[in-house]
Amino acid sequence: MILRTNYWEERLIENQFKLGTKKMDKEILKIYKLASKELQALVNDLWFKMLQNGSISQWQLYQYGRYIVMQEQINKILTSLGQQEISIINTQLQSLYETTFTESARYLGGEVLSGSFSLLNTQTAYEVANANFKGAAFSDRIWKRQDLLKEQLTRVITNSAVLGKDWKSVSRDLASRLEVGLSDSRRLVRTETMRVLNSAAINKAIERGYEYYRVLLEVDACDECYSEYEGKLFSLKGGSPPPLHPHCRCCIIVEMNEGERVDD
Numbered sequence: 409m410i411l412r413t414n415y416w417e418e419r420l421i422e423n424q425f426k427l428g429t430k431k432m433d434k435e436i437l438k439i440y441k442l443a444s445k446e447l448q449a450l451v452n453d454l455w456f457k458m459l460q461n462g463s464i465s466q467w468q469l470y471q472y473g474r475y476i477v478m479q480e481q482i483n484k485i486l487t488s489l490g491q492q493e494i495s496i497i498n499t500q501l502q503s504l505y506e507t508t509f510t511e512s513a514r515y516l517g518g519e520v521l522s523g524s525f526s527l528l529n530t531q532t533a534y535e536v537a538n539a540n541f542k543g544a545a546f547s548d549r550i551w552k553r554q555d556l557l558k559e560q561l562t563r564v565i566t567n568s569a570v571l572g573k574d575w576k577s578v579s580r581d582l583a584s585r586l587e588v589g590l591s592d593s594r595r596l597v598r599t600e601t602m603r604v605l606n607s608a609a610i611n612k613a614i615e616r617g618y619e620y621y622r623v624l625l626e627v628d629a630c631d632e633c634y635s636e637y638e639g640k641l642f643s644l645k646g647g648s649p650p651p652l653h654p655h656c657r658c659c660i661i662v663e664m665n666e667g668e669r670v671d672d
Contacts, residue, residue, distance in 0.1 A: 417512070417515050417609065417661055417662060418624055418659065418661065420508065420511055420512065420514075420515070420609075421508065421602075421605045421606070421609065421659045422659075424504055424507060424508050424601075424605055425598075425601055425602060425605060425657075428500055428501075428503075428504045428601050428605075429594075429597055429598055429601055431500060432496055432497060432500050432597045432601075433594060433597065435496045436493055436496055436497075436590070436593050436594075436597070437590070439489055439492045439493060439496075440489070440586055440589070440590045440593075443485050443486070443488075443489045443586060444582070444583050444586050446485045447482070447485060447561065447579075447582045447583075447586070448579045448582070448583075450478065450481050450482070450485070451565065451575050451578050451579055451582065452575055452579075454469075454474060454478060454565070455574075455575040455578070456575075457472075457474065458474070458569070463572070464568075464569055464572045464573070464574075465569060465570070465572065466566070466569050466570045468569070469565075469566065469569040475566075478562070478565060479562060482558055482561050482562060483558060486554045486557060486558050486561075487554070489554065490550050490551055490554040493550055493593060494546075494547045494550055497546060497550075497596075497597060497600065498537055498538065498547070501536075501537035501546075501600060501601065501604045502530075502533040502534060502537045504601060504604055504605060504608070505532075505533040505536055505537060505604050505605075505607070505608045506529070506530075506533055506608075508604075508605050508608035508609060508612075509529065509533070509608040509609075509611060509612050512608065512609050512612035512613070513612065513616070515662075516612060516613060516616045516618065516662065532611065533608075536604055536607045536608070536611075537600075537604055539603075539607075541599065541600065541603055541651070546596055546600045549596060550593075550596070553589060553592055553593075554589075557585060557586075557589050560585050561582055561585055564578065564581045564582055564585060565578060565582075568581065595654055595655055596654075598655055598657075599651050599654045599655055599656065602650065602651045602656060602657060602658075602659065603650075603651050605659065606649050606650055606651070606659055606660045607649070609659075609660055609662065610644050610649060610660060613644055613662045614644050614645065618644060618662050618663070618664075619643060619644055619645075619663075620641050620642060620643060620644060620662075620663035621641075621642055621644055621647075621649070621660045621661060621662050621663055622637075622640070622641055622642070622660070622661045622663055623636075623637035623640070623642075623649070623650055623658050623659070623660055623661070624658065624659050624660070624661050625637060625638060625658050626656075626657040626658050626659075629657075629658060630653070632652060632653060633650070633652050633653075633656065633658050636648070636652055637650070637652075637658065641663060644662075
């Protein structure tokens, strides 16, 4: 019976992980594509204006306040991108918390009541979604990434003007930088999703009076996770539940029977 119960717990988290990350990936890809088009339009306009005055050069880039305007436009594009990305992730993480918290009652021996997610739980969902992981909330990581991306994009455009590159080459270089940002976003989505799903399962288990959990290691779990979690029993109110590191897919399994040893 325990194996069957744990199986459904695992399946719940796995299914929510797949559904949540797929939805966020799709929405985030759209806003990154839009940002890429806006940056391409910026470069096209900037290069056209420089060519109208004779050539592509650093000198031309700094004429007529072009450099300052370029910086302002890049900042506007990336600020909008960051705000939309945070909104997408925040909304979906709270939704995943609510679903996992509510559905966990099925394998923890309770009823799943329609409309049972209270205002207090809603506040908890918000707090969990925006909690720190390794010293920073996901929104802080996004803004840090956007600041770095802004520096990189500005450098690409400036260096391209110095070298006299054509606008198509510059657009490709900018798109490449955005691809790195998109890859970072996908990694963040997976890490934060697993963190929220595990937190929801833990909070529901505590509410139902359970005390311990184990960690189900993913198939290709790293040495760090094996060392931290393999064969150990943890208190639901202590320990260091997964994710242990970015991209970690390990999940918690509530211990249905009293354990012999707690490894906090």
